Amino acid sequence: MKHYGHFIGGEWISSTDTIDSINPASAKTWATFAAGDAQTADHAIKTAHAAFTNEWREFNPEQRADVIDRLATALETHWESLVAAEVSDNGKRIAEVRGQFAGLHTWFRHFANEARNMTPEAQTNGVPGVESTLHHLPYGVVVAITPWNSPLMILAWKLAPALAAGNTVVVKPSEMASASTLEFAKLAFEAGVPAGVLNVVTGYGHTVGEALVRHPLTRKVTFTGSDFGGRKVAEAAANGVVPCVLELGGKSAQVVFADADLDNTVNGILSGIFLSNGQTCVAGSRLIVEKTIKNALTQRLLDVAGGLRLGDPMDAETQIGPLANEAHLRKVTEMVATAQSEGARCLLDGRETAQGHEGYYFGPTIFDGVTQNMQLWREEVFGPVLAITSFETEAEAVSLANDSDYGLAGGVWTQDPRKGARVAAQIDAGTVYVNHYRSVDPNVPIGGIKLSGYGRELGPNAIKDFLQTKSIWIGSAPVAVPFP
Structure with a gap:
């Protein structure tokens, strides 16, 4: 049994109230997390603010980049030590977690390099004798709230650009999967990230999470989770006029035309919905297939999906692991029962x-x-459940794809490049893949529209998204007398 405290200011802070972490593969408690409250949140935010206003704020971009590079090197060397904690917490297959963690250092290396290129920008203006420049300033304390499905990878997307921009960060991981984040924070501190620059507070959203977002010293919030949670975060942040980035749920459509390469399409659909057991926001959960090939494609999917091996997520040969927690298992079970009762x-x-x-x-x-x-068509299952329907015309396919309150991702499968580009352009989603699925890269933005949230992570403006702008005007000619 492992017992984790909060990690604040480079120190472990214990709590009399704790939360059990249940291993989804065994349904048994394997660790406990400290259950934070408003007082814990206040301590963490003030610690982060003190680090920002003192040592960390004095670092120039090159010095910050050096710190992030050291963290990247530590991750490159020690990432395997973090794997078991995440698998034990959320049941994700070890093959997937190893794949994510082996590349974690590249996210930090990328944003360290980006930090070195941050300089004031000259601006053009029409005022004679006056120059203007645009400067980028960190917000200060950033609160990052991460989900239970891929906590450490999603944290990297938030933390690396936030640190590169010069902010300090307080992380509130899901109370159901906090272990890998805490182990990572310890590794980061040992790698040279100054005390107070990265802090982790564990606990429930309605107690410590809301207190973090509402704290008067919080300057920005980045949240990944459900649309229900996103509403709560946005409401709390709005109280203090604090900007948010919200990456929320999805009900992504996979549109398959009759001319698609079926072997490639089957692989893409399977990875889109059954990797991580469907517990990803971009899961391609709605399959919209041209009528003439629906039966053939469906049979191929059944042949493969029916043979996938369920097993211990710590076994590299396992193809399907457990769902992350008991409450989620109940939800998925209930939604499948409802689908049958509604006639699917x-x-x-x-x-x-x-x-x-x-x-x-x-x-x-x-x-x-x-x-x-x-x-089953309208609501996010967040599980290994695929819903199939058919279409006859391209316009019908687009209409079906867009008939959703969500807009995070989508896929198009066709061997006609012009058709693929045309349909992708019409799908209402922040990301659309053509003839593949689930790609991610630090240079490409991630985010949604509608109930899938607002704002973007990653991409060419990732660091700037954690910066505020200041315009400075410099006059080089005498000021005219205002009152002759």
Whole structure:
């Protein structure tokens, strides 16, 4: 049994109130986290603010980049020491976690290099005898709230540019998966990130999370999670006129045309919905297939998905691990039951394939005959459940894809490049993939529209998104007398 405290100012802070972390593969407690409150939040924010106004603010971009580079080197060397904590926390397969963690250092290296290029920008203006320059200033204390599905990878997307911009950060990971973030914070401190620059507070959203967002010294919030949680964060932040970046849920459509390469398409659809057991915001959960190939494509999907192996997420041969927690298992189970009661046809039932497995297992599930008024079409499952429908015309395909309150991602499958580009341009989503799915790169923005949130992470403006601008005007000619 491991017992984790908060990590604030380079020190472990214990708590009398704790939260059990349940290993999803065994349904048994493997660790405890400190349960923070408003007092904990106040201590963390004030510690981060003190670090910002003192040592960290005095660092120039080159010095900050050197610190981030040292963190990248530590990650490159020691990333394997973080893997078991995340697998034990959320049940993600070790093969996926290893794949994510082996490249974590590259995110920090990228933004260290970007920090070195941050300089004031000359501006053009029409005022004679006056020059103007644009300067970029850090916000100060940034609160980063991360989810349970990929906590450390998503933290890297937030933390690396926030530090490169010169901010200090207080992280509130999900109370269901905090261990890898805490282990990472310790590693970062040992690698030379100054005390107070990175702090981790654990606990529930309605107690410590809300207190962090509402704190008067919080200057920016970045949140990844459900649209329900995003609303709560946005409301709390608005009280202090604090800007937010919200990356929320999704109900992404995969549009497949009859001319698609079916082998490639099947692989893309499977990875889009069944990797991480569907517990990703970009999961391609709505499959919209041209009618002439629907039966053939569906059968291929059934053949592969029905043979995927459920097992221990710590086993590299496992293809499907458990869902992350018991409450989520109940939610997915209830949504599948509702889909059947509403008339959708269950072609592959994950409840059956999960029988006999300890823990929170739910196998790949495929429904056909899903209509636009069904819950399975409209609401995010965040699980391994695929909803299939068909179309006859390109316009119908686009209409079906856009019939969602979400707009995070989408996919288009066709061997006609012009058709792929044309349809992708019409899909209402922050990211659309053509003939592949789930790519991510620090140079390319991530974010959604509609209920999938606002603001962007990563991309060419990632550091600037954690900076405020200041215009400075410098006169080189005498000021005219205002009152002759």
